Amino acid sequence: MRRVVVKIGSSSLTDAAGRIEPPKLWAIARACLSLNAEVTLVSSGAVAAGRGVLGAGKPATLPHKQALAAIGQAVLMQEWARAFAPKPVAQILLSADDVQARGRFVNAKHALERVLKLGAVPIVNENDTVATAELRVGDNDTLSAWVAYLAEADTLLLLTDVDGLYTANPKSDSTARRIDVVHDVSDVEHLASGSGSALGTGGMTTKLRAARIASEAGVETVILGGGGAGLEAWSKGENPGTRVLPRRQTAKRGWLLHATPRGTLIIDAGAERALKSGKSLLPSGIMRVDGDFSFGDVVRIDGPSGPLAQGLTNYAAKDVERISGRQSAEIVGLLGHHDFDEVVHRNGLVLLARVH
Numbered sequence: 001m002r003r004v005v006v007k008i009g010s011s012s013l014t015d016a017a018g019r020i021e022p023p024k025l026w027a028i029a030r031a032c033l034s035l036n037a038e039v040t041l042v043s044s045g046a047v048a049a050g051r052g053v054l055g056a057g058k059p060a061t062l063p064h065k066q067a068l069a070a071i072g073q074a075v076l077m078q079e080w081a082r083a084f085a086p087k088p089v090a091q092i093l094l095s096a097d098d099v100q101a102r103g104r105f106v107n108a109k110h111a112l113e114r115v116l117k118l119g120a121v122p123i124v125n126e127n128d129t130v131a132t133a134e135l136r137v138g139d140n141d142t143l144s145a146w147v148a149y150l151a152e153a154d155t156l157l158l159l160t161d162v163d164g165l166y167t168a169n170p171k172s173d174s175t176a177r178r179i180d181v182v183h184d185v186s187d188v189e190h191l192a193s194g195s196g197s198a199l200g201t202g203g204m205t206t207k208l209r210a211a212r213i214a215s216e217a218g219v220e221t222v223i224l225g226g227g228g229a230g231l232e233a234w235s236k237g238e239n240p241g242t243r244v245l246p247r248r249q250t251a252k253r254g255w256l257l258h259a260t261p262r263g264t265l266i267i268d269a270g271a272e273r274a275l276k277s278g279k280s281l282l283p284s285g286i287m288r289v290d291g292d293f294s295f296g297d298v299v300r301i302d303g304p305s306g307p308l309a310q311g312l313t314n315y316a317a318k319d320v321e322r323i324s325g326r327q328s329a330e331i332v333g334l335l336g337h338h339d340f341d342e343v344v345h346r347n348g349l350v351l352l353a354r355v356h
């Protein structure tokens with residue numbers, strides 16, 4: 001069965017006053033159930049729902065927004081539970097760390113897989129209460145692209161209050177035309193601007209960023225109107241919005257490419273040549289280590305001419321410092337253990353130059 005991630009923006013769940021409008025959720029739930037696919041939802045709307053409960057205005061400060069999200073998230077989930085009943089729903093709240101640190105990513109993936117296997121609908125939102133700058137993904141468009149990796153989805157459907165990407169913001173330019181298919185996000189990035197709604201975060205800019213991340217993981221993105229009709233048309237094989245075609249990449253390569261590195265390994269010219277020809281990174285080619293990282297973290301690898309690759313490190317920073325410049329056979333003598341010959345194995349490594 002195919003796997004899809006459906007992201008619904010606040011603007012597709014709310015009324016003119018910016019409050020959650022349950023019939024909109026029902027229509028989307030009905031459409032999701034008719035898709036004949038395993039659906040993971042990424043739902044915004046916690047802040048809007050919080051405003052609905054308190055009758056509050058637009059949040060002025062971050063703590064106020066976090067409090068509204070905490071109050072509203074419970075309401076939002078109740079509405080989704082009603083909309084999908086009798087199918088159970090599962091709340092999954094994620095922060096940037098949960099999707100970008102490989103250990104947590106794998107934990108979240110296992111939980112998500114099991115939720116799907118149990119026949120429940122996973123409903124993901126950003127964990128807004130821990131939303132300090134470095135823990136934030138920042139917008140649910142980008143989060144949904146990460147969730148597409150998590151779910152190993154083949155398609156990411158971004159539901160919003162316009163039926164696709166236009167040649168200009170259709171809310172301010174009546175001559176704007178919809179674009180049916182995008183082959184390369186770089187060609188259309190200049191057309192996108194920020195949100196045109198009171199509640200939305202990021203507008204088309206973040207949708208195209210999400211499409212780029214998804215595309216690099218081999219996932220197709222479709223930007224389409226909310227309300228259920230767009231989803232139903234898509235499930236019949238029509239193109240109701242804008243399709244952003246995937247590049248041929250594996251999900252893991254895309255994940256590695258976009259994860260925030262925890263540190264840097266500075267390598268010599270010989271190691272750079274080895275990496276470019278598809279080999280692993282051995283300790284002998286490492287000249288210096290920057291940052292504090294642990295086993296399993298993503299690190300950047302810089303060659304003599306600058307950033308070269310990103311990969312998963314088999315050794316913590318303090319251990320790499322001790323074995324850098326040495327032969328793999330010396331590792332056990334230096335560290336007292338020898339788990340891997342390679343500091344970064346080629347299967348966990350992606351060259352930056354190849355994809356950009």
Ligand SMILES: Nc1ncnc2c1ncn2[C@@H]1O[C@H](COP(=O)(O)OP(=O)(O)O)[C@@H](O)[C@H]1O
Binds near residue numbers: 008164
């Ligand atoms: N080129 C464009 N084509 C379509 N919409 C655009 C474009 N540039 C900016 N937008 C704006 O993006 C908005 C959708 O994003 P946003 O308000 O963040 O919604 P959501 O809550 O669904 O994430 C549209 O309402 C529109 O005003």
Ligand SMILES: N[C@@H](CCC(=O)OP(=O)(O)O)C(=O)O
Binds near residue numbers: 010
């Ligand atoms: N996490 C926030 C939504 C953030 C967000 O990206 O909103 P949107 O642009 O409407 O998808 C909330 O639930 O209110």
